[in-house]
Amino acid sequence: MTTAIRSDLATWAQPREARLVSIDQMRALALVLMAVFHFGYDLSVFGYLSFDATAPFWAVFRSIIVTLFFLSVGASLSLANATGIRWGAFWTRELKIVAGALTFSVATWFLYPGNWIWFGVLHFIAVASVLALPLLRTPRLALIAGISILTLFNLTDWFTLAPLYQFLREPLALPDRTMDLTRLIPWLGMVYIGVYLGHQRLFGIRQLPFLPAQGLFIWLSRHSLGFYLIHQIPLYGLAWLIYLVIG
Numbered sequence: 001m002t003t004a005i006r007s008d009l010a011t012w013a014q015p016r017e018a019r020l021v022s023i024d025q026m027r028a029l030a031l032v033l034m035a036v037f038h039f040g041y042d043l044s045v046f047g048y049l050s051f052d053a054t055a056p057f058w059a060v061f062r063s064i065i066v067t068l069f070f071l072s073v074g075a076s077l078s079l080a081n082a083t084g085i086r087w088g089a090f091w092t093r094e095l096k097i098v099a100g101a102l103t104f105s106v107a108t109w110f111l112y113p114g115n116w117i118w119f120g121v122l123h124f125i126a127v128a129s130v131l132a133l134p135l136l137r138t139p140r141l142a143l144i145a146g147i148s149i150l151t152l153f154n155l156t157d158w159f160t161l162a163p164l165y166q167f168l169r170e171p172l173a174l175p176d177r178t179m180d181l182t183r184l185i186p187w188l189g190m191v192y193i194g195v196y197l198g199h200q201r202l203f204g205i206r207q208l209p210f211l212p213a214q215g216l217f218i219w220l221s222r223h224s225l226g227f228y229l230i231h232q233i234p235l236y237g238l239a240w241l242i243y244l245v246i247g
Helices: 002-013 021-045 056-080 087-111 121-135 139-155 162-169 184-199 216-222 224-230 232-246
Strands: none
Touching: 021 056, 021 216, 021 224, 021 232, 056 121, 056 184, 087 121, 087 224, 121 139, 121 184, 139 184, 216 224, 224 232
């Protein structure tokens, strides 16, 4: 294990090449699929589609989206801090994500007081980014941790944070139900695996086939937080317009 850690530290210290387009593509694909997922919900509001987030199709669809998101989170953290943690850039990014998460929480608390978002995707990314810091220099340990988390979650019925939720629910006035719940366990495992993939530079895959490598698609990836915050407004508006036109 000591040898593996030393090897990981050596890998960390090596100079990195230019930005990997493949990570941008992965994130952009997740954003596009997320928009499709949410538009499906919007259409269901107007009765054009049957939408049940717990149904197999939509549950698998969402799992694909968050897998792409969280692998790219881990890989990006690894590459962005390759020569040492850039604390200024890290905390600037973290504050933006926390601000976005709080915006969702406050807005949904007013709109949906019975199931407001208290730990959605942005909340998860903020927490997971901090929890990834100790393993950024040891990608093999990150890989082991990631696989272990996913394995224990899927093979046991006790490896969850349900007891923590029960403990905090009353003092924090958390709702019995919530929208967009993104569980720290097991999805933290995907972030850790992403850290490893970042150190491996996605095993030399600089560009994913069949996906655009420039233009609007990549621009979308590099403005992912802004898109995440506002995308539902035009999508819901489009669903409403369809309802007005078609009836």
